[in-house]
Amino acid sequence: MADKPQPVRVVYCPVCSMPPEYCEFGPDFEKCKPWLIQNFPDLYPDLLKETNERDADKVADKLQGTGISSGSSDGAATSAPKQEEVKRLPGGKIKKKEKQEVVIEKVIRNKRKCITTVKGLELFGVKLSDASKKLGKKFATGASVVKGPTEKDQIDVQGDISYDIVEFITDTWPDVPESAIYFIEDGKKVPAA
Numbered sequence: 001m002a003d004k005p006q007p008v009r010v011v012y013c014p015v016c017s018m019p020p021e022y023c024e025f026g027p028d029f030e031k032c033k034p035w036l037i038q039n040f041p042d043l044y045p046d047l048l049k050e051t052n053e054r055d056a057d058k059v060a061d062k063l064q065g066t067g068i069s070s071g072s073s074d075g076a077a078t079s080a081p082k083q084e085e086v087k088r089l090p091g092g093k094i095k096k097k098e099k100q101e102v103v104i105e106k107v108i109r110n111k112r113k114c115i116t117t118v119k120g121l122e123l124f125g126v127k128l129s130d131a132s133k134k135l136g137k138k139f140a141t142g143a144s145v146v147k148g149p150t151e152k153d154q155i156d157v158q159g160d161i162s163y164d165i166v167e168f169i170t171d172t173w174p175d176v177p178e179s180a181i182y183f184i185e186d187g188k189k190v191p192a193a
């Protein structure tokens with residue numbers, strides 16, 4: 001009597017046709033695994049863990065994969081070439097514009113305030129901070145070294161000194177020839193000489 005329900009309860013593995021608890025001793029345990037996991041996960045807890053770990057690994061791999069593609073390679077792609085571009089652009093521009101010349105421009109600010117900008121003195125080995133001091137002293141006005149629109153330093157001198165500045169420059173820094181000094185007038189570059 002006690003044996004009676006047993007045949008009913010015994011389920012044989014469809015893969016190796018052995019009772020599930022013998023599958024691991026069977027010829028094709030690997031193939032039994034999916035069926036065992038589905039029907040007898042309690043019999044082989046290690047199997048389930050193994051599968052989960054493998055799946056977790058896969059997920060981790062995937063995450064790492066996307067991490068690599070969107071993270072490091074992307075990051076490298078955005079940071080490295082950008083740096084190159086930044087280096088290349090000003091480099092190229094400066095080389096083209098590096099013609100030794102001093103450009104003076106009168107700029108009206110706030111309608112009443114006039115400023116004379118002096119660009120390019122540094123190309124003749126003139127220290128801009130020193131030049132700015134000298135210009136301020138000579139014309140009894142405010143002068144300062146500021147970053148120009150092209151990120152290059154320029155000297156801003158308060159007031160319109162454009163008519164006296166050429167002589168002052170050539171007197172103060174003999175290395176700057178008058179022929180290298182230009183004015184910007186109405187957006188056009190005009191030689192001072």
Ligand SMILES: [Zn+2]
Nearest residue numbers: 013016023032
């Ligand atoms: Zn089996």
